[in-house]
Amino acid sequence: MERAKHLFSNSPHYVPSPKHMPLKAYLAASAAEVDAAMDAFLPKAKQRPAAIHEAMRYAVFAGGKRLRPVLCLAAAEACGGTFSAALAPACAVELMHTYSLVHDDLPAMDDDDLRRGRPTCHKVYGEGMAVLCGDALLTEAFIVLAKTPATKRYGVREYIAELAETGGSKKLIGGQVMDLEGEGKKLTKRDLVRIHEAKTAALLITSLRLGAMSANATPAKLDALTKFGHNLGLAFQIIDDILDVTQSTAVLGKTAGKDQAVGKATYPAVIGLAASRKEAAKLTRSAMKSLKPFGRKSIRLEEIANHLLQRKY
Numbered sequence: 001m002e003r004a005k006h007l008f009s010n011s012p013h014y015v016p017s018p019k020h021m022p023l024k025a026y027l028a029a030s031a032a033e034v035d036a037a038m039d040a041f042l043p044k045a046k047q048r049p050a051a052i053h054e055a056m057r058y059a060v061f062a063g064g065k066r067l068r069p070v071l072c073l074a075a076a077e078a079c080g081g082t083f084s085a086a087l088a089p090a091c092a093v094e095l096m097h098t099y100s101l102v103h104d105d106l107p108a109m110d111d112d113d114l115r116r117g118r119p120t121c122h123k124v125y126g127e128g129m130a131v132l133c134g135d136a137l138l139t140e141a142f143i144v145l146a147k148t149p150a151t152k153r154y155g156v157r158e159y160i161a162e163l164a165e166t167g168g169s170k171k172l173i174g175g176q177v178m179d180l181e182g183e184g185k186k187l188t189k190r191d192l193v194r195i196h197e198a199k200t201a202a203l204l205i206t207s208l209r210l211g212a213m214s215a216n217a218t219p220a221k222l223d224a225l226t227k228f229g230h231n232l233g234l235a236f237q238i239i240d241d242i243l244d245v246t247q248s249t250a251v252l253g254k255t256a257g258k259d260q261a262v263g264k265a266t267y268p269a270v271i272g273l274a275a276s277r278k279e280a281a282k283l284t285r286s287a288m289k290s291l292k293p294f295g296r297k298s299i300r301l302e303e304i305a306n307h308l309l310q311r312k313y
């Protein structure tokens with residue numbers, strides 16, 4: 001954690017290199033710090049019963065963009081917080097995200113063989129162990145989140161309520177239910193937005209909010225980040241849908257063309273590719289507008305939003 005102090009511009013240890021650390025280097029350094037912290041938080045692979053701990057580590061350390069932790073850290077920075085206070089919530093959101101991927105890949109859900117460029121958890125450890133692995137990662141997310149230091153405005157009660165609400169039946173789980181129910185059906189753009197809000201945007205919003213809460217952000221700043229995360233999350237999912245039809249399995253590290261194969265309604269399917277690209281750009285512009293109250297402090301969030309719009313995997 002000590003070595004990460006240079007990542008935050010408000011830290012006395014911040015080393016602008018040479019002016020402002022390029023985003024690519026910042027993303028890689030943040031991901032490395034989050035990985036090191038998750039390695040320390042998670043039970044060791046040999047901890048009994050070893051099979052579950054091995055599976056958890058397999059799923060978590062399979063790669064991944066670490067987008068949610070990076071948003072958490074960048075939001076903390078935008079609110080004048082510290083890297084060390086934002087590290088536990090950054091790990092917690094990634095653990096919840098990884099649980100959702102492990103369960104999403106199960107035969108009873110999306111039935112996928114490939115995730116993050118490797119065989120999915122159930123392909124390696126079996127379905128029963130993958131169910132338990134997801135359950136354990138979800139639980140671990142709260143164990144880790146509870147380590148976040150309290151601030152004047154927020155404590156463990158608020159942190160836990162924030163993440164639990166997002167993981168629950170009205171957000172992540174609800175989004176997955178709407179997604180499953182929508183397969184093979186003709187959905188409207190409004191239906192799609194509802195699914196994406198719950199399935200994708202909710203965890204991005206909570207990642208930002210938890211980072212901000214670790215920095216004792218005002219409710220007005222939390223509101224601004226909620227608006228930012230909402231538009232960013234919708235844009236992120238549209239780009240994801242576009243990449244599903246325009247990129248290869250090798251590039252994505254997950255099965256390409258899956259949405260079409262299972263008759264899933266997506267933005268490209270409902271409004272076409274060109275209109276989807278325009279919509280993602282429009283949402284990203286709207287997201288940026290919500291960052292006004294943060295001034296220069298939200299430069300990383302702006303860079304991340306632009307980067308996500310341009311991403312190729």
Ligand code: GRG
Nearest residue numbers: 064065066067100101103104172176199200240
């Ligand atoms: C709880 C089973 C269950 C599901 C909840 C979140 C979710 C619903 C399912 C996860 C699968 C999925 C396709 C979610 C949509 C959001 C999305 C595009 C996830 C992929 O996120 P990335 O690209 O993945 O950040 P990496 O691997 O980079 O972390």
